C-alpha cells in the first residue's frame with residue numbers, strides 16, 4: 001500500500017514539471033449535475049500531445065462527464081456546475097472570452113453511437129466547414145478526400161460520395177463520424193466508446209485508424225475494453241466513483257498497477 | 272388455471288374489435304350514402320307519364336319518380352314526382368296517392384329541356400317560332416338535329432356575350448376606374464371620353480347579341496296540354512330521357528358531371544356547376560397552409576428548442592392545446608374583429624383611402640379567411656411540429672454541435688430537415704381540419720355567389736381582397752337558403768361528395784410530398 005502511494009506521488013511530481021505539462025491540463029476539476037449531485041471529484045490530469053490517452057473504469061464513474069467537459073458539451077445540460085479548470089495549451093476553456101464554437105472546432109468528438117446526419121456522405125464530412133461558412137468547392141473537395149483517406153474510408157466510398165450516409169454499415173458510419181471530426185483539422189479528438197456498438201473486425205479497423213491518427217492529433221478515448229486500452233493507448237487513467245484513482249503509462253497500469261483497486265478492475269475482479 | 276388467465280382478456284379483445292367494426296361500418300355507411308346519392312344526381316332518369324283520377328277528375332302528370340313512401344297521417348302509399356316546369360305549375364314536386372294512379376307509360380317523345388332560368392321542362396316539342404320567318408314544326412326525334420342547331424347557335428352567341436361582358440367590358444371599366452383616381456388633366460379627360468365611348472359600344476353589342484338569342488322561341492306542350500314557350504337562348508340543353516340507350520345515358524351522365532365540376536352555378540346555385548366553389552376551397556386551403564405552417568413551425572421551434580422548461584412553458588403548452596378546442600365560430604368573430612375591421616380597415620385608410628367608404632381590405636376576403644383558419648389550425652401544426660422536433664435523436668443534435676455548429680445552424684441544417692416529414696404531417700392535419708370548416712368563413716369572406724375567381728386573368732391576377740365561394744358554405748346555402756330546398760337536395764349530396772373528394776385529394780397531395788421527403792431521408796433512424 002505504502003509502496004503504491006509512493007509510486008503514485010512519484011508519477012504525479014513527474015507530470016507537474018513544466019517540460020512535460022500536457023496539451024490538456026485538468027486542474028482540481030469537479031462537476032455537479034442538478035447543481036448538487038457530484039459526478040467528478042477534484043480531477044487532476046495532464047494529457048500529453050500526440051498520444052492516445054484512454055479513460056477506463058466501471059460505468060457511471062464519470063468518464064463521459066469528463067470527456068464531454070473538455071469540449072463543453074455539458075453546457076447543453078441544464079443545472080450543471082463545475083469547479084476547477086481545464087486548460088488547452090495553457091488557456092482556460094471556461095474563460096468568458098472563449099468562444100464555444102471555436103473550441104469545438106479545435107476539439108472534435110466521436111460518439112458511442114455513430115450519428116451521421118441524414119445527408120450525403122460528402123455533406124456529412126464537410127458539415128463543420130459548411131457551418132463555418134466555407135464555400136470554396138476546391139477546399140471542400142480536398143477536405144472530403146483528405147478526411148476520408150485519414151479515416152480509411154476513401155476507397156470504400158469514393159464512388160458514392162453523394163449517396164446517403166445512412167446506407168453505410170455500422171463500422172463505416174463510425175469511420176465517417178471520425179472523418180467528420182477531423183475535417184475541420186482539430187488539435188484534439190475525443191472518442192466516447194467509439195467501438196462499443198461494432199463487431200471485432202470493424203473495431204480492429206478503428207483501432208488501427210486511431211493509432212494512425214495520433215501522429216497528427218491528440219486523442220482521448222473512453223473504453224470499456226481493457227484489451228483495447230492496452231492495445232492502443234500510451235497513457236491510461238483509471239476512474240472510480242468520480243475520482244481518478246491512477247493515471248500512468250499504459251504499460252505500467254496493466255503490468256504493475258500501483259493501486260489495488262486498479263489491479264482488481266483490470267484483472268476483472270469487479271467492474 | 273393458466274388457461275383461464277389467458278382467456279381472461281378475451282372479452283375485452285372482442286369489445287374493442289366490435290367498437291372498431293362499428294366505427295368502420297358507420298364510416299362506410301356514411302360514405303356509401305353520400306356516394307350513391309351524390310352520383311345518382313347526374314344519371315338521366317326515366318320520365319313517366321301518369322293518368323291520375325282524383326275526386327272524379329282526370330289529370331295527366333309527367334315527371335321523374337323521386338321516391339315512394341307511406342303518407343304520414345293516413346298511412347297510404349304515395350309517390351313523390353319531380354314534375355319540373357316550375358314556371359307553369361308554381362312548384363316542381365307533387366305527391367300522388369298510389370291508389371289514384373291509373374295508366375302508366377314512358378312515352379319516347381317526352382323532352383327534358385334544361386333552361387337557364389326556372390329549372391327544367393318536361394314536355395313535347397311542337398315548333399320553333401322565329402321573328403322574321405315561318406315557324407318550323409317539330410314532329411319527332413328526326414327533327415332534333417334541327418333544334419340542336421338553333422340551340423348551338425344561341426349557345427355560341429351567349430358565350431360571346433359573356434366574354435364581352437366579363438373580360439372586355441371589365442377591362443375597359445378597370446381602366447376607367449384607374450383613370451378616375453388620377454388627378455384630372457386634359458389628356459386623361461380625353462382618354463376617359465374615348466374609353467367611355469368604347470364601353471358604350473361594347474355594351475350595345477352585348478345587348479344586340481342577347482336580343483338575337485331571345486327572339487327565337489321553342490313552343491312546347493306540357494303535361495296538362497298547355498302550350499308554353501322558351502327562348503332558344505335560354506335553353507342549356509335538351510334530350511329525350513326515355514329514348515336514350517345505355518351509351519347515350521352514360522354520355523349524358525358524364526356530361527352532367529362535367530358541367531357540375533367545371534361550370535359556374537345558376538339559379539340561386541341550384542343549377543349549373545360548382546367550379547368557383549371548388550376553386551375557392553382549394554385556393555383558400557392552400558393559402559391557409561402556406562400561412563399556418565411557417566407560423567406553427569416557428570412557434571414549435573421556440574417552444575421546443577429555446578424556451579426553458581418551467582410553469583410558464585407548461586401553461587403556454589396547455590393554452591395551445593386548448594386553443595384547438597375553441598369553437599370555430601369564435602375564431603370567425605375574432606377574424607372579423609381583428610383581421611377585417613382592425614387590420615383591413617387600417618390598410619384601407621393607409622393605401623386605399625381614395626376608394627373609401629367602399630372597403631377594399633376592410634371587408635371579408637380570401638386573405639382574411641385564410642388567416643382566420645390558420646389561427647384555428649395552428650395548434651395542430653404546433654403539436655405535430657413539436658413532436659417531430661423531439662423525434663430527432665439527441666445524438667444528431669450533439670453531432671452538429673460538436674462539429675462547431677451554432678444552435679441556430681443545428682436547427683436549420685439538421686433538425687428542421689430531419690423533422691420535415693413530421694411537420695408536413697401537421698400541415699396535412701391542418702388542411703384536413705381547415706378545408707371542411709364553414710362557420711368562421713361566413714364572417715370573414717365567403718359568399719353564396721362570387722362574381723369572379725380570386726386568381727384570374729385581370730391584373731394583378733391574385734386578388735387577396737376578393738370574396739370567394741366555398742364548397743362547405745355551398746352545401747349550407749343549398750340545403751337551407753335556396754328557394755326550393757327540395758329541388759336542391761340532390762345538389763347537396765353531390766356537393767358533399769365533392770367536398771369529401773377535394774379534402775381527400777388535398778390530403779393525398781400532402782401525403783405524397785411527405786413520402787417523397789421521407790424517402791429522401793430513408794431509414795432516418797440513427
Ligand SMILES: Nc1ncnc2c1ncn2[C@@H]1O[C@H](COP(=O)(O)OP(=O)(O)O)[C@@H](O)[C@H]1O
Pocket residue numbers: 033034037039058059060061062063064065066077
Ligand atoms: N445528464 C445527466 N444528468 C444527471 N446525472 C447524470 C447525467 N449524465 C450522467 N449523470 C450521472 O453522472 C455520473 C457519471 O456518468 P457518466 O459520466 O456518464 O459515466 P460513464 O461514462 O463513466 O459511464 C453517473 O452517476 C450518472 O448517473
Ligand SMILES: [Mg+2]
Pocket residue numbers: 063064065192
Ligand atoms: Mg459513458
